[in-house]
Amino acid sequence: MLEKLGAALKKATDKISNAIFLDKNLVDTIIRELQRALIEADVRIVLVKEISEKLRKVAYNEKIKGVEKKEHLIKTLHDELIKILGEKSELKVKVKGQTKIMLVGLYASGKTTTVAKLGNYFQKRGKRVALVGLDVWRPAAKEQLIQLGEKNNLHVFTDLKEKDPVKIWKKYKKEIDSFEIVLVDTAGRHDLDKELITEIKKLDKEIKADETILVMPADIGQAAKNQSEKFSEALKITGVIITRMDSTAKGGGALSACAESKSGVYFIATGEKINDLELFNPKSFLSRLLGMGDLQALLEKVRSVTDESKQKKFEEKLSEGKLTLNDVIEQVKSMNSLGGFDKLKSMVPGLGNAKIPEEALQTQQKKVSRWEHIIKSMTPYERENPEIIRKETSRISRIAKGSGVNTSDIRSLLKQYDMLQSMVKDSADLDMSKGMNPRQMQKLMKKFGKKGMKF
Numbered sequence: 001m002l003e004k005l006g007a008a009l010k011k012a013t014d015k016i017s018n019a020i021f022l023d024k025n026l027v028d029t030i031i032r033e034l035q036r037a038l039i040e041a042d043v044r045i046v047l048v049k050e051i052s053e054k055l056r057k058v059a060y061n062e063k064i065k066g067v068e069k070k071e072h073l074i075k076t077l078h079d080e081l082i083k084i085l086g087e088k089s090e091l092k093v094k095v096k097g098q099t100k101i102m103l104v105g106l107y108a109s110g111k112t113t114t115v116a117k118l119g120n121y122f123q124k125r126g127k128r129v130a131l132v133g134l135d136v137w138r139p140a141a142k143e144q145l146i147q148l149g150e151k152n153n154l155h156v157f158t159d160l161k162e163k164d165p166v167k168i169w170k171k172y173k174k175e176i177d178s179f180e181i182v183l184v185d186t187a188g189r190h191d192l193d194k195e196l197i198t199e200i201k202k203l204d205k206e207i208k209a210d211e212t213i214l215v216m217p218a219d220i221g222q223a224a225k226n227q228s229e230k231f232s233e234a235l236k237i238t239g240v241i242i243t244r245m246d247s248t249a250k251g252g253g254a255l256s257a258c259a260e261s262k263s264g265v266y267f268i269a270t271g272e273k274i275n276d277l278e279l280f281n282p283k284s285f286l287s288r289l290l291g292m293g294d295l296q297a298l299l300e301k302v303r304s305v306t307d308e309s310k311q312k313k314f315e316e317k318l319s320e321g322k323l324t325l326n327d328v329i330e331q332v333k334s335m336n337s338l339g340g341f342d343k344l345k346s347m348v349p350g351l352g353n354a355k356i357p358e359e360a361l362q363t364q365q366k367k368v369s370r371w372e373h374i375i376k377s378m379t380p381y382e383r384e385n386p387e388i389i390r391k392e393t394s395r396i397s398r399i400a401k402g403s404g405v406n407t408s409d410i411r412s413l414l415k416q417y418d419m420l421q422s423m424v425k426d427s428a429d430l431d432m433s434k435g436m437n438p439r440q441m442q443k444l445m446k447k448f449g450k451k452g453m454k455f
Contacts, residue, residue: 008037027059042221042253059203089264105215110243116148117277130179133158134165192387221253228263243269263306323382377402
């Protein structure tokens with residue numbers, strides 16, 4: 001996601017920080033590199049010029065008492081980039097009662113998959129969610145929504161034969177009333193024509209949506225400004241979701257265009273999987289681009305793949321210091337849903353620019369896959385009480401045969417489980433409500449190192 005821009009920003013801040021003297025040649029070089037990176041990310045030339053002028057003003061003219069010029073220059077760069085990305089906007093959901101959210105946009109913007117992703121997002125947070133398919137124009141749009149709903153255990157309401165979206169809404173309105181979050185998929189066109197505006201306005205009058213979200217793909221770049229303004233003139237757009245942020249270098253253009261038109265970005269979609277939807281926070285996003293990580297986004301991503309009630313039970317078991325292999329497999333499934341480690345490392349401070357060998361990632365992925373096959377080949381009793389397996393070699397042989405692995409793979413899994421269980425027990429013995437003091441933390445980390453956990 002905007003890797004070239006992130007690398008250029010990191011390089012610029014490093015050059016400023018490490019400079020002994022900020023002479024004219026160095027400042028000009030840094031600004032030229034930044035300009036090139038911002039333009040490649042499709043940020044408007046006018047905005048790029050504004051940033052350049054501000055940086056030159058600080059570097060050449062301004063004298064700030066009590067602040068080192070290098071620090072002030074970095075802060076100026078940071079503030080200007082935040083200005084380009086816009087302010088943080090939040091999708092408002094009622095604590096009690098129903099929230100109706102209507103998604104609008106042109107053809108190929110990704111509305112239908114975004115409806116499903118949003119549904120999954122809210123369902124994982126304990127909300128009762130209904131998806132309503134009212135796109136009667138795009139072939140197979142309603143069928144696609146049904147498939148996404150079935151695959152992800154989401155309730156879908158639509159009529160495959162009906163060609164009037166208002167009639168579909170009225171048909172299921174009573175059933176829909178019992179849901180906390182209602183997400184409505186609407187039709188698109190190749191352009192925002194009168195026919196589309198009339199249809200959406202008619203639907204909006206009937207549905208009375210609390211939020212109307214514009215869905216736009218990142219690869220339209222600077223055209224996002226024009227599109228968001230046109231939709232805002234026709235409808236009361238409350239926020240934006242930008243899709244396809246993983247597959248284009250033009251994401252900077254779409255984000256800055258939304259900021260210019262005062263269209264707050266709620267989410268960005270970073271892939272095709274159901275969990276590839278992230279809350280957009282400009283400051284955190286910039287932190288990630290600079291290679292400083294984004295722990296908040298990582299925690300949100302973990303929440304998005306984990307059922308709230310299951311996670312609560314897991315946390316209770318952690319506090320009791322007792323894990324089973326059923327718990328292990330649930331966590332493995334959740335981590336697999338997050339996407340590859342290469343996708344997550346940008347969120348971890350210090351790992352954003354790290355180069356992880358592809359073969360190392362593949363080896364770990366194969367190991368995790370093997371573990372899943374092994375655990376699935378065990379009986380429910382064995383998963384709950386893994387200590388009985390090593391006592392009876394016949395069980396190890398049976399599981400190895402059933403999962404298609406060597407007996408050594410099973411023993412390796414059991415060894416890792418014992419180490420994990422020991423660590424969980426040690427952490428549970430501490431009074432976590434009071435927190436760990438530095439000595440306790442050091443002791444636990446030392447034990448972690450000695451045990452040599454390898455995942």
